[in-house]
Amino acid sequence: MLELQALDLACVRAGREVFADVEFAVRGGEMLAVTGPNGAGKSSLLRLIAGLLAPARGQVTLHGAAAEYTVGEQAHYVGHLDAFKPSLTVEENLAFWKAVLGGGNEVRGALAAVGLDALAHLPALYLSAGQRRRLSLSRLLVAARPIWLLDEPSSALDAAGVTMLGEVMGAHLAGGGLLLVAEHGRLARAPTRELQLGRATAAARRSRGQA
Amino acid sequence: MGPLTALLVRDMRMAVRVGGGALIGVVFFLMVVTLVPFAVGPDLALLARIGPAVLWLGALLANLLGLDRLLTSDYEDGSLDLILMARMPVELAVAAKALAHWLTTGLPLVIAAPLLGILLNLDPKASGAVALTLLAGTPALTFIGLIGAALTVALRRGGLLLAILVLPLNTPVLIFGVAASNTAIVGPMPFGPPFAVLCALSLISMVIGPFAAALALRYGLD
Numbered sequence: 419m420l421e422l423q424a425l426d427l428a429c430v431r432a433g434r435e436v437f438a439d440v441e442f443a444v445r446g447g448e449m450l451a452v453t454g455p456n457g458a459g460k461s462s463l464l465r466l467i468a469g470l471l472a473p474a475r476g477q478v479t480l481h482g483a484a485a486e487y488t489v490g491e492q493a494h495y496v497g498h499l500d501a502f503k504p505s506l507t508v509e510e511n512l513a514f515w516k517a518v519l520g521g522g523n524e525v526r527g528a529l530a531a532v533g534l535d536a537l538a539h540l541p542a543l544y545l546s547a548g549q550r551r552r553l554s555l556s557r558l559l560v561a562a563r564p565i566w567l568l569d570e571p572s573s574a575l576d577a578a579g580v581t582m583l584g585e586v587m588g589a590h591l592a593g594g595g596l597l598l599v600a601e602h603g604r605l606a607r608a609p610t611r612e613l614q615l616g617r618a619t620a621a622a623r624r625s626r627g628q629a
Numbered sequence: 630m631g632p633l634t635a636l637l638v639r640d641m642r643m644a645v646r647v648g649g650g651a652l653i654g655v656v657f658f659l660m661v662v663t664l665v666p667f668a669v670g671p672d673l674a675l676l677a678r679i680g681p682a683v684l685w686l687g688a689l690l691a692n693l694l695g696l697d698r699l700l701t702s703d704y705e706d707g708s709l710d711l712i713l714m715a716r717m718p719v720e721l722a723v724a725a726k727a728l729a730h731w732l733t734t735g736l737p738l739v740i741a742a743p744l745l746g747i748l749l750n751l752d753p754k755a756s757g758a759v760a761l762t763l764l765a766g767t768p769a770l771t772f773i774g775l776i777g778a779a780l781t782v783a784l785r786r787g788g789l790l791l792a793i794l795v796l797p798l799n800t801p802v803l804i805f806g807v808a809a810s811n812t813a814i815v816g817p818m819p820f821g822p823p824f825a826v827l828c829a830l831s832l833i834s835m836v837i838g839p840f841a842a843a844l845a846l847r848y849g850l851d
Contacts, residue, residue, distance in 0.1 A: 490714045499707025505646035517635030518715045
């Protein structure tokens with residue numbers, strides 16, 4: 419059984435403690451919603467799990483998966499930046515990420531799933547914000563990776579897009595994958611569990627101050 | 630297609646598309662070399678004597694042009710995050726990017742050098758010697774530049790800092806490149822030793838560059 423576990427995680431950026439004593443465990447088929455006010459460290463937590471930030475303390479481990487890969491190499495990360503080149507076409511962009519992320523699924527199929535198959539030959543420059551977000555999400559579909567780290571995945575999406583996102587997330591969970599979502603607004607899907615940042619961190623800071 | 634080939638093909642494709650830097654380097658090279666006869670005057674003997682040095686300086690500066698975008702563009706749009714999460718060593722990923730830069734910026738300079746030699750009154754043998762030394766030496770310029778690009782990746786407008794970091798490190802390449810060209814044209818020293826040092830500089834920077842750049846990227850991202 420796949421399980422992602424974080425123990426005593428702390429993140430320090432520019433000398434300021436963003437969060438500390440964060441602990442959670444997510445199993446395959448489960449979705450963890452990361453909530454909290456602006457600046458509570460939701461994005462930092464996802465980047466830390468992806469291996470893009472080094473934790474000040476603690477560690478993230480993945481049990482029950484191929485041991486030769488790091489957690490980041492088993493994860494998809496959809497952040498605020500969409501990682502697409504404006505001069506390449508939609509299809510070229512996605513085919514590139516398919517090759518780099520080690521995907522085995524069809525580019526055309528993934529584009530159809532997010533509703534962009536009609537725009538495959540258009541340079542990514544001409545996509546709207548919502549379409550760029552859909553293209554980012556299509557990256558999740560071209561390469562199979564068990565962990566999805568989604569940072570505000572439904573931003574800029576229309577109602578149909580949010581429904582599509584919910585379906586894609588549901589299919590991933592049904593396939594035994596696990597999901598971490600940081601979101602402000604309404605989640606595209608009801609989470610299995612929730613991790614609240616900010617409040618817990620303040621409590622931890624107080625208890626350390628007393629000790 | 631493997632991840633490294635995909636990276637190489639993507640970067641080369643972007644270089645030849647709108648906004649890419651593939652031809653900018655050659656055009657800049659042409660500009661620099663064309664300006665020299667105007668500055669120096671119509672002294673053909675003098676032009677022929679300083680020709681190899683002018684071509685080398687022009688190539689060195691032209692090669693700097695695309696370097697500031699080499700990693701920064703991927704950093705700014707989030708591509709670098711995903712490349713770091715790919716199942717390939719970062720060292721090889723940055724080496725593939727540097728190779729793409731050399732193929733689209735450095736190699737066109739090598740090809741253009743014999744043509745621009747005509748503007749500097751170089752005979753075909755001298756132009757050939759300069760092109761050969763550029764072929765051996767420009768990879769060193771790119772792979773040394775890769776280190777600078779990785780160190781300045783997170784800085785806004787790091788292009789100038791990059792040039793200041795990289796140009797001193799390029800000095801040995803320039804010295805041996807021009808020395809090898811001159812020995813081939815006027816002698817009296819043999820062509821072999823300075824050319825061998827030039828090749829060695831390229832090989833060393835091809836090994837050290839990717840490792841240093843990967844180290845800078847791993848510790849510099851935040």
